[in-house]
Amino acid sequence: MTQDSLVIGGHMFDNRLFTGTGKFAANSLVADMLAASGSQMITVALRRIDASLASDPILSHIPKTVTLLPNTSGARTAEEAVRIARIARAAGCGDFIKIEVITDTKYLMPDNYETLAATEILAKEGFVVLPYMLPDLPLAKRLESAGAAAVMPLGAPIGSNRGLQTAELIALLIENCRVPVIVDAGIGRPSHAAQAMEMGADAVLVNTAIATAQDPVAMGRAFALAVEAGRIAYLAQMAEESRIARASSPLTGFLTEMESGT
């Protein structure tokens, strides 16, 4: 197979499983999980990081080869997200930013309007903007025009492990977006991740399902394998599904035979 890399913000990713740092029983597990999964990008909430980055207990477990994706968790408005992004960059976390603007603490649904507003501002400032969003095609296109480097539609509410409840809507994004589509949130099992990749998602981001597994390191590897399998299946162009059996000896074949007089 030829090289199949994903390029976002000038960074090349050979591994399409992106991960997160939240909910682990110990920060040291993050390093082991990254090693076992081969994940090359990891998201971290700026609100959890210490201002003195050098000694931060989370960042010290992330190898330099892994791209840091700071997120704006805690932001309730575009303005707050923008401020968090600027703080993250000033603190040396790089240019990548995952925009998370959540005004609903109950279901943790992203606020698409504020997310778009923040994307417009941050893309102009040169950030590599990855907005977390409800899978809405017109919005995805507007995010794209605003300069988003990718879109991150949710499969189900954060931490719900419910899988791709929004599959039909995500499929529209995959079909119509020019920027990569990264399915984020709701992916609870490796099979969900494989499903997203089979559909043609460019990558998935998984945190809760890995971090809260009994063995997060093994689960990281399981997700990486599932993502790879789903990606290969997508590229191999799977045979279409059908509810009706297709006999290898066609039932109406005799007609052709009779017509040709054999």
Place this chain on the structure above:
Amino acid sequence: MSFYEIIEHYRNFDFDDFFAQTTAADVAHVLSKERLGDMDLLTLLSPAASACLEPMAHKARQLTVQHFGRTIQLFIPLYISNYCSNQCVYCGFNRTHAIARSKLSLPQIEAEARAITRTGMQHVLLLTGEAPAATPMDYLVAAVSLLKNHFASVSIEIFPMDKAQYAALNAAGVDGLTLFQETYDPDIYRQVHLAGRKMDFRYRLDAPERGARAGFRAVNIGALIGLAEKRREVFFTGLHARYLDDRYLETEISFSLPRFNPAEGEYKPAFPADDRAFVQFMMALRLFQPRAGITISTRERARFRDHLIPLGVTRFSAASSTGVGGYAEPAQRESTQFAISDSRSVAEVAAAIVAQGYQPVYKDWDRI
């Protein structure tokens, strides 16, 4: 609308009859549901459910890990004044108690903040008694302005205020409000609050809602378990959280479960809760509000707190002093509001959390 209308709605409800009719099968049915209603909560608080703690615990653990991961957030209380004009029969700061009254000066608060940050704590809870004359707005604002330079998060647990006053404190840098109703039973409330502004049940009851409207990121409520019939108290605590949660989507509504501990002074609660009941109540609240934070303070014994870690708690205080100050010069600790039962250091509590397979989290907020 006010949460008071919901209390009124249940005024003639026959709790005893409901509990008498609840069976283990009802509890099992509730445990199979995803979103629980009012009667489901009451079922989990029933005497029948006390025989179902193990299946409740499994579900409570699963939900907590799913939503919070294997983490426990740490915070520390800082009392800056014990002046109080109230007469709460159960409280160490009661105005009739002949204790030394004091309030910290700003340099003293600064010294306390420095002493606390040396322990690694980054979330602080600021407390006072209820004496607005001794701790006026400008003093509180100055204290908050000072503390926010030292801590990632500053919350308050002070006397109830108007929305505008809450908004002023929010603007000064307070992100969380803790306010306990003490009891949701208006009659008992009257019997245990004998003097002072606190006698106004409704003003206190509506304060968390004013706090949510004023823009606090987090509002933490609770009943002081022991004052009134305890299953009802926890029931209304849960309903109060649901009421706020349904109306203020931007606000994180969380619980504390303060209960009288045996180490405490002369006041003998009429409705004490034993450990078994306490665990049941905490798990019932977890199942009712899966995303709500739950705080367990140092009122509870060290070993008991450690056992609660997998069962639904998400926040611990640690190394607490419940008298004014007490961190900069621990030798001079003064009279306390209540006795603590877990006197371990921050490092010791953190080590106990790690021993349970959880991560102690010191910082989970930024003022931006």
